[in-house]
Amino acid sequence: MKNNVTPRNHELVMADEDLILSKTDLTGRMTYANEIFKKFAGYKEDELLNEQHSIVRHPDMPRAIFKILWDGIKTKREVYAYVKNLAKDGSYYWTFANVAPDLDLDGNIVSYFSVRRKPDRASLEKIETLYHEMLQAEKKVSRRDSIDASMAILNDYLKARNADYDSFIHEI
Numbered sequence: 670m671k672n673n674v675t676p677r678n679h680e681l682v683m684a685d686e687d688l689i690l691s692k693t694d695l696t697g698r699m700t701y702a703n704e705i706f707k708k709f710a711g712y713k714e715d716e717l718l719n720e721q722h723s724i725v726r727h728p729d730m731p732r733a734i735f736k737i738l739w740d741g742i743k744t745k746r747e748v749y750a751y752v753k754n755l756a757k758d759g760s761y762y763w764t765f766a767n768v769a770p771d772l773d774l775d776g777n778i779v780s781y782f783s784v785r786r787k788p789d790r791a792s793l794e795k796i797e798t799l800y801h802e803m804l805q806a807e808k809k810v811s812r813r814d815s816i817d818a819s820m821a822i823l824n825d826y827l828k829a830r831n832a833d834y835d836s837f838i839h840e841i
């Protein structure tokens with residue numbers, strides 16, 4: 670299903686105790702979503718299962734963040750990211766996401782899962798500014814060059830703070 674939802678400026682805010690959970694196959698197709706996921710995203714179970722996780726992708730998210738996510742989990746690492754998601758009615762909701770691979774006994778990746786918590790507000794303000802700059806950089810170049818363009822902004826940001834992505838994400 671193609672995501673043709675029009676975003677609107679209406680925020681849904683997670684509660685402290687909310688956990689938004691999902692699982693996917695190796696290609697990012699959803700195999701599980703919990704009740705809280707369905708509540709925020711506004712989709713019924715049968716609208717989510719077997720669909721790509723990008724069904725909740727928000728256009729304000731820089732592509733470089735999803736590259737970091739996939740590069741990490743495909744190499745058996747867990748990745749944390751601030752992710753703005755798009756609900757079916759066009760609302761948005763910010764999450765602090767942990768995405769990780771599920772390994773079988775031989776160490777092969779069999780699926781991916783994610784747990785999203787309520788993000789810290791002060792961190793979000795910084796993230797929104799950074800993501801905005803990354804997105805602007807993506808829009809200035811062709812689609813082919815867009816990930817490199819926004820990754821360069823992120824890398825400059827990290828370099829100025831003498832941080833790598835993993836330390837930055839926990840300290841911001």
Ligand SMILES: Cc1cc2nc3c(=O)[nH]c(=O)nc-3n(C[C@H](O)[C@H](O)[C@H](O)COP(=O)(O)O)c2cc1C
Nearest residue numbers: 693697722723725726727735752754768781782783
């Ligand atoms: C377990 C798992 C959870 C994911 N959760 C989200 C999510 O909440 N929001 C999102 O936009 N992308 C999520 N993704 C990434 C999507 O698969 C996809 O890479 C992203 O939406 C960018 O889509 P695009 O490449 O079509 O632009 C997740 C991927 C995995 C494997």
